[in-house]
Amino acid sequence: MVDLAIVGSGSGNSLLTPYWEGKQVAIAESGVFGGTCLNVGCIPTKMFVRPAQLARTRQEAARLNVELPAGRADFAAIRERIFSRIDPISAGGRDYREQAQNVRLLGHVQLLDGHTLRTEEGEEIHAQQIVLAAGSRPVLPQIEGIDLPGVHTSDTIMRIDQPRRLAVIGAGFIACEFASIFSGLGTEVIQLVRGTRLLKYLDEEICEAFNQQVSWPVQFDAQPQRITEAGGELSVHTSAGTFAVDAVLVATGRQPNSEFTAPAGLDLHEDGRVKVDEYQRVLRGGEPVAGLYALGDICSEQQLKHAANYQARVVAHNLEHPQDLRTASQRAVPAAVFTHPEIAHVGLTEAEAREQIGEHLTVKTQKYGDTAYGWAMEDAEGLFKVLADKRDGRILGAHVIGYEAANLIQPLVTAMNLGIDAHKMARGQYWIHPALMEVAENALLGLDVPDSGEL
Numbered sequence: 001m002v003d004l005a006i007v008g009s010g011s012g013n014s015l016l017t018p019y020w021e022g023k024q025v026a027i028a029e030s031g032v033f034g035g036t037c038l039n040v041g042c043i044p045t046k047m048f049v050r051p052a053q054l055a056r057t058r059q060e061a062a063r064l065n066v067e068l069p070a071g072r073a074d075f076a077a078i079r080e081r082i083f084s085r086i087d088p089i090s091a092g093g094r095d096y097r098e099q100a101q102n103v104r105l106l107g108h109v110q111l112l113d114g115h116t117l118r119t120e121e122g123e124e125i126h127a128q129q130i131v132l133a134a135g136s137r138p139v140l141p142q143i144e145g146i147d148l149p150g151v152h153t154s155d156t157i158m159r160i161d162q163p164r165r166l167a168v169i170g171a172g173f174i175a176c177e178f179a180s181i182f183s184g185l186g187t188e189v190i191q192l193v194r195g196t197r198l199l200k201y202l203d204e205e206i207c208e209a210f211n212q213q214v215s216w217p218v219q220f221d222a223q224p225q226r227i228t229e230a231g232g233e234l235s236v237h238t239s240a241g242t243f244a245v246d247a248v249l250v251a252t253g254r255q256p257n258s259e260f261t262a263p264a265g266l267d268l269h270e271d272g273r274v275k276v277d278e279y280q281r282v283l284r285g286g287e288p289v290a291g292l293y294a295l296g297d298i299c300s301e302q303q304l305k306h307a308a309n310y311q312a313r314v315v316a317h318n319l320e321h322p323q324d325l326r327t328a329s330q331r332a333v334p335a336a337v338f339t340h341p342e343i344a345h346v347g348l349t350e351a352e353a354r355e356q357i358g359e360h361l362t363v364k365t366q367k368y369g370d371t372a373y374g375w376a377m378e379d380a381e382g383l384f385k386v387l388a389d390k391r392d393g394r395i396l397g398a399h400v401i402g403y404e405a406a407n408l409i410q411p412l413v414t415a416m417n418l419g420i421d422a423h424k425m426a427r428g429q430y431w432i433h434p435a436l437m438e439v440a441e442n443a444l445l446g447l448d449v450p451d452s453g454e455l
């Protein structure tokens with residue numbers, strides 16, 4: 001019997017606070033220690049994004065009358081640098097747990113009931129409390145040739161040699177980020193999209209701006225039908241024609257890893273996510289199962305690391321204080337797409353806000369190019385859009401496209417979560433002049449909201 005068993009070493013690994021020292025813990029991990037974000041997700045992708053951004057600076061510099069020499073990205077060196085930093089962190093994390101007297105590491109497990117896991121060797125591990133933090137994995141379309149060598153998912157694409165030509169299938173976060181990375185680093189990218197827009201879930205104005213600004217070739221209405229190989233070359237056959245490439249990235253969504261819970265008969269959403277209540281307790285027959293929690297991609301509406309980490313903090317508290325449970329509050333969840341151009345958003349889109357409050361909605365889209373720093377950048381594309389309720393100035397959403405979007409949006413996330421109204425946000429503080437952040441100040445001042453009295 002252990003006190004706590006955790007399935008998944010991504011955000012699940014952060015549950016082991018000092019409270020668990022001297023108590024018996026099991027961590028099950030069937031893949032690479034540290035989970036998606038560290039090994040095949042947020043961190044390595046963004047470590048590729050940065051050199052891809054630098055590789056593009058020549059064009060931007062030329063706009064500002066600075067001629068930079070033509071450069072070349074050394075993909076192999078970038079890849080080695082990234083993974084020589086990441087792989088030891090993963091191995092070190094595993095060693096650290098392995099050496100702890102009170103921690104036992106397991107491989108793939110099944111959940112038999114709220115207190116029992118079974119290992120692949122057939123051993124049953126009984127636990128006072130169990131946390132399901134098993135994440136998600138790529139979903140692949142079932143088409144001929146999907147398993148050919150050279151056809152990758154985000155799990156493998158970052159370890160390959162740089163392809164001369166790459167087809168990217170999909171139009172979501174992962175497809176767009178990798179199309180941006182590889183094209184920035186000099187690969188000829190063709191993005192194959194079955195619909196008519198990239199990132200279609202975005203606020204419409206931002207979506208349109210992204211689709212206009214995107215700098216690599218995109219083929220719309222291209223439903224992939226099969227992939228074939230001949231003479232070392234791959235051909236992706238789609239409803240819009242055939243595309244010859246050296247490698248293919250399939251980025252057609254991710255599904256929760258919940259199959260291992262089947263014997264326990266938990267409540268699942270239609271997309272396979274485990275159902276939880278507001279305390280992150282797992283449900284069966286609509287009721288919480290005693291001692292069983294879930295966090296992250298296996299249960300979360302947003303497949304985002306900051307959402308998984310927040311849920312982990314809630315679960316960590318609840319495991320330690322079963323008599324004083326905390327709820328996972330419904331915060332406004334921001335997200336960014338680290339493409340060129342970069343995108344960030346939080347809260348409602350304009351269409352969603354209009355649906356909710358109709359004529360009470362006020363919207364302002366401020367161009368980067370209409371602020372002093374925007375002049376310095378000669379920026380003609382960046383947009384900072386804010387939505388608020390005319391009646392009380394409550395900020396309902398923010399949508400940004402352009403340079404540093406993921407950083408620039410954060411003050412709006414603060415205002416939304418801490419309840420600062422739009423006028424107070426704009427006038428209740430100094431904004432450093434002439435920093436690019438003034439674009440947010442100007443957007444807020446352009447809203448039709450009540451005066452907070454601040455000058």
Ligand SMILES: Cc1cc2nc3c(=O)[nH]c(=O)nc-3n(C[C@H](O)[C@H](O)[C@H](O)COP(=O)(O)OP(=O)(O)OC[C@H]3O[C@@H](n4cnc5c(N)ncnc54)[C@H](O)[C@@H]3O)c2cc1C
Nearest residue numbers: 008010011030031035036041109134135296297303304305
């Ligand atoms: C390419 C990519 C880029 C991303 N970029 C970002 C980003 O920029 N920002 C952001 O916020 N989010 C990003 N995400 C999403 C983010 O990585 C995930 O939301 C987050 O890592 C989920 O964490 P988790 O703890 O729920 O699961 P994971 O970190 O996936 O951990 C789950 C672990 O459980 C293990 N496991 C599964 N089943 C079992 C079993 N039965 N027995 C034992 N072990 C099991 C798995 O091997 C896995 O290691 C990205 C994802 C991808 C794929």
Ligand SMILES: NC(=O)c1ccc[n+]([C@@H]2O[C@H](COP(=O)([O-])OP(=O)(O)OC[C@H]3O[C@@H](n4cnc5c(N)ncnc54)[C@H](O)[C@@H]3O)[C@@H](O)[C@H]2O)c1
Nearest residue numbers: 141170171172173174175194251252253254303304336337
């Ligand atoms: N920067 C970030 O925060 C970041 C980066 C990467 C991933 N993520 C997370 O990972 C999640 C998964 O990302 P994703 O891009 O794989 O999923 P997604 O659901 O965002 O996009 C999937 C895409 O694949 C297309 N598609 C689905 N089935 C298809 C088929 N059979 N043929 C052709 N196209 C098909 C869809 O139309 C869609 O464009 C995201 O929702 C996000 O939460 C976050």
